Amino acid sequence: VADIKGGPDQGLDRLGQTLVVKGWVRTLRLQSTVTFIEVNDGSCLSNMQCVLDPDTEGYGQVESGSVATGASIWVQGIVVSSQGSKQKVELKVKKILVIGKSDPSFPIQKKRVSREFLRTKAHLRPRTNTFGAVARVRNALAYATHKFFQENGFVWVSSPIITASDCEGAGEQFCVTTLMPSSRDDVDSPVDGIPKTKDGLIDWSQDFFGKPAFLTVSGQLNAETYATALSDVYTFGPTFRAENSNTSRHLAEFWMIEPELAFADLNDDMACATAYLQYVVRYVLENCKEDMEFFNTWIEKGIIDRLSNVAAKEFVQLTYTDAIELLQRAKKKFEFSVEWGCDLQSEHERYITEEAFSGCPEIKAFYMRQNDDGKTVAAMDLLVPRVGELIGGSQREERLEYLEDRLDQLKLNKDSYWWYLDLRRYGSVPHAGFGLGFERLVQFATGLENIRDAIPFPRTPGSAEF
Ligand code: 4AD
Ligand code: MG
Secondary structure: OHHHHOOOOOOHHHOOOEEEEEEEEEEEEEOOOOEEEEEEOOOOOOOEEEEEOOOOEOOHHHHOOOOOOOOEEEEEEEEEEOOOOOOOEEEEEEEEEEEEOOOOOOOOOOOOOOHHHHHOOOOOHHHOHHHHHHHHHHHHHHHHHHHHHHHOOOEEOOOOOEEOOOOOOOOOOOEOOOOOHHHHHOEEOOOOOOOEEOOOOEOOOOOEOOEOOEEOOOOHHHHHHHHHHHOOEEEEEEEEOOOOOOOOOOOOEEEEEEEEEEOOOHHHHHHHHHHHHHHHHHHHHHHOHHHHHHHHHHOOOOHHHHHHHHHHOOOOOOOHHHHHHHHHHOOOOOOOOOOOOOOOOHHHHHHHHHHHOOOOOOOOOOOEOEOOOOOOEOEEEEEEOOOEEEEEEEEEOOOHHHHHHHHHHOOOOHHHHHHHHHHHHOOOOOEEEEEEEHHHHHHHHHOOOOHHHOOOOOOEOOEOOO
16 A cells, blocks of 8 residues: 555556555445445555445445454455545455454544553554554664664674663662572462462562573663774664653663764764764655654644754754753743752753753763763763653773772772773773664654653553553
């Protein structure tokens, strides 16, 4: 269907051709002599309008009520020009087969339903216009991400999901426990999914085969080991944060893209982040036109113009000190007060991106390179309107003594970073990188207000169904 609807003359070049469409019924309109079925096969936003009459082979299925919203069907017909105003062509159906009927309880009927409601139907929401479009744009952003880095000579590295280190040092990690076969023997059927021993107690005694292990919060440290061997690399995979924050920008499981550049400083890092973001934004504008028009109309008015600006304009660069001064000079009353050294809150980010520049930094992690002033580090955040912090990055501390001092200051256990410290012992180089939260990018590109709608199966506090 995308092939036809996406074409320059929207299928007029296919007039007279025989076509098979397999998809799901969106709507059914029964009239006395003709029946219209809108079918969507997920390849694009547009439905194919199918026209049937009593001569259509298999029409009995329509009459018997087997064709209803949600049903899967196979239709074969001829492409003819359409009288309707919504489409240039439609399918005059010769034969219809119902593959899977749909129960009348199908919860997503034609009337518009809220995205909040659809979160409780995560298994069916991809059948809506919005979530179909989000899935395609998310896919395009992932493809463009690989395309950008591959075209620029980066090597994709898989970072582990299970790890013993805490990259951000914030202790926001989920623990890994093991259900050993031996302990599973005396597990009563874990109906509710929680393993119990015979006496009914939950068995939390097993960790990762006798060693502590966590779900990774970031693949950065692993990326650094490959950057100090292959030069420019990137990771792209799931990461996990056990922060109990119920906001529209936080997930417990999110995907992160983390490039790491060897022989590079903070300026190279910022240049890479800018070029990357502009590339992927341009990519979706050019390749997801129909879906972007949909977002522009239904989700965020003007998003196409705003993204076109991002793709074309230079980004404003602001030092931490300037950002603090800007916030202090602001006439606005903030809930959290602003002093040099404080971590910027979302309200501050919002002011900077939406009011000060309709167009920074935080408490810094141990791995960030100390500046000559001895009190700031070579780090950057990329803030965008509506989403706030999209990217966090830095030049890494490549000097062994500084790094050891910093670990001590933060009371982190040096022993567990022995391999990371080794990178500074053997051929250390200046290097830098950043992390971009993929769902925030999806939010930014689609205009979705809530990050729970930017990932197929959101994981947030108390929600791991589906
Ligand atoms: O700023 P963060 O914590 O930086 C790091 O993890 C670095 N190790 C990255 C690096 O330099 N390689 O996270 C990076 C980005 C944020 O800017 C944000 O976009 C996203 O990850 N992010 C989240 N996205 C969704 N839900 C959460 N709970 C997120 N926490 C961070
Ligand atoms: Mg950050």
